[in-house]
Amino acid sequence: MFSIMSEIGEENESIFSNKPLPAINERVRILVDHYAKGSVKRFSEIINLSSSQKLNRVFNLDKRNNEYPEVSSDILLSIANMLSDVSAEWLLTGSGTMSKTSCSAGPMRTHITHLSNDKDNGIEEYKQQFHPEIVDKLLVTIQEQAKEIGKLEQTITQLRRELGDAASAANGSTIASVG
Numbered sequence: 001m002f003s004i005m006s007e008i009g010e011e012n013e014s015i016f017s018n019k020p021l022p023a024i025n026e027r028v029r030i031l032v033d034h035y036a037k038g039s040v041k042r043f044s045e046i047i048n049l050s051s052s053q054k055l056n057r058v059f060n061l062d063k064r065n066n067e068y069p070e071v072s073s074d075i076l077l078s079i080a081n082m083l084s085d086v087s088a089e090w091l092l093t094g095s096g097t098m099s100k101t102s103c104s105a106g107p108m109r110t111h112i113t114h115l116s117n118d119k120d121n122g123i124e125e126y127k128q129q130f131h132p133e134i135v136d137k138l139l140v141t142i143q144e145q146a147k148e149i150g151k152l153e154q155t156i157t158q159l160r161r162e163l164g165d166a167a168s169a170a171n172g173s174t175i176a177s178v179g
Contacts, residue, residue, distance in 0.1 A: 023094055024071050025058045030098065031079065031086065047078040073137035 021029060032055075036042035040059070044052035058071050080088050090096045 019061065019066070019068070021059065022068055022070075024092070025068055027091055027094060027098075028055075028058060028071055028075070028079070031083070031091075034098075035083065047075075047082040049075065049078055073141050077138065077141060 020026075032038060032040055032043040035046055040056045041052040044055050049055055054072065055075055057069050058075070059068070061067065062069055076091065079086060079091060085100050087096055087098060087100050090098050
């Protein structure tokens with residue numbers, strides 16, 4: 001049985017459960033142990049999660065159904081984005097090794113090239129290799145983030161225009177008052 005320390009330093013109640021963690025939750029626990037010596041709060045900081053509560057929940061039985069919650073796509077994305085050495089294949093499926101450096105980079109590059117050349121086939125290939133619902137969640141998250149980035153870019157453009165207009169108006173009024 002394992003113990004993961006919560007933010008307040010107490011061991012989580014999952015240590016009292018005989019029910020094993022689901023495989024993906026267990027892999028996340030391994031990462032917490034490896035990168036943060038068992039501290040969920042510290043690991044949340046490492047992967048840039050806004051709160052450790054979401055991560056903490058995946059290690060505790062849900063009292064409503066006596067099941068462990070699924071690891072959310074935003075936790076998986078945060079791990080993939082912030083821990084570049086962690087193999088996504090290992091994280092999602094348990095295949096291979098935890099660290100990318102112990103894997104050969106050749107096949108991974110070829111697969112990524114194939115994915116970018118033929119997006120739809122690449123996505124279907126990922127769905128066959130990984131859990132389809134996780135791939136779907138990740139795709140939805142990526143699409144939502146792309147929309148948000150587009151909105152932010154529009155806001156930046158608008159603010160730059162307004163700043164330019166304000167600077168021109170201020171410059172014009174300075175010239176007018178000097179003359």
